[in-house]
Amino acid sequence: MREVPRLVATDIDGTLIDDERMLSARTAGVLQRISAAGTPVVLVTGRPIRWLQLVYDQLPTPLPAICANGAVVYDPVTDEVLRADPLAPELLAEVARRLRAAVPGVSFAVEIVDSRQMRHEAHYPLRWDADADAIRAIGSPEELHSVPAVKLLARAGEQDPDAFVRVVAGALQGLAEATHSSYSGLVEISAAGVTKAAGLAWYCARLGIDERDVLAFGDMPNDVPMLTWAGRAVAVANAHPAVLEIADEVTAANSADGVAAYLEKVFGLA
Structure with a gap:
């Protein structure tokens, strides 16, 4: 340069x-x-x-x-x-299905409305975000993938983040992108190529x-x-x-x- x-x-x-x-x-x-x-x-x-x-x-x-x-x-x-560039509902559903099969105890949250709002499963731990106006627990598993999401968040208790990313990426096999930006065991999933x-x-x-x-x-x-x-x-x-x-x-x-x-x-x- x-x-x-x-x-x-x-x-x-x-x-x-x-x-x-x-x-x-x-x-x-x-x-x-x-x-x-x-x-x-x-x-x-x-x-x-x-x-x-x-x-x-x-x-x-x-x-x-x-x-x-x-x-x-x-x-x-x-x-x-x-x-x-969101994950489409049908893609979200398939990603969640694969990860539930591959990772015991996995829990999810989704960033929706261009990441202005979050929806999470009841057992998903909220470590930083507690804005009652933007954050809400979902009422059913199907609600997780009812609308497009710019990011899917996955946790499964205390995990080595590098090892957990490898497990998630292996389960998705190129279906979506998996990465992490913290040491808390959170994996962040985006649409393929994003x-x-x-x-x-x-x-x-x-x-x-x-x-x-x-x-x-x-x-x-x-x-x-x-x-x-x-x-x-x-x-x-x-x-x-x-x-x-x-x-x-x-x-x-x-x-x-x-x-x-x-x-x-x-x-x-x-």
Whole structure:
């Protein structure tokens, strides 16, 4: 890629914000300066749309976002979904059927309405999300796949996330994408071909920007497709081994403003 990128793409959790889910004033300032000078900055995250406001509240101006691991492209200025790639109801039903057969005790939740709402089975553990207006338990197994979903979430008690992803991917055999973005034993499932790379590629094509001119930051396995696609891939020091293995460079940890430090160097910011 050229010395100065034409677009900056960054993951949020574990990469851009610290372990307390806070965005430092330094990082917010660097993103604002780059964006204001004409270089697009895009958030590329596994988060649903409804979780973005927590980040936007810490930014001078909201940034466009590719959510749900690439399934949703979102414009926060107009509150418009520019593109969505959901799992169709019949596909959801088949994925759930296969995983119930392969994983004892598996429980599910689905991100629906472009990830503005979640529906979950009664025994699915809600670890972070408790918005009563957007989150609701389903009344029957059939309701899980009654409408399209941009992401299917699967848990089965305490699991090694890397091993669990391999089990899920094996059961689905290319029917859908399986990945993870945390160490909590949660597997995130998207339609086949839907990844952070695919969502970012669509957005860059819209702007006429080649992947060779994209600088991307990440920390977890769900970032690997994006980092492999981008012209320059940078891992934060706290990244998962799978990310450190494929990154072109490594910057400081998320808790030490690693993204900001790298961008200051690339863009010559004092």
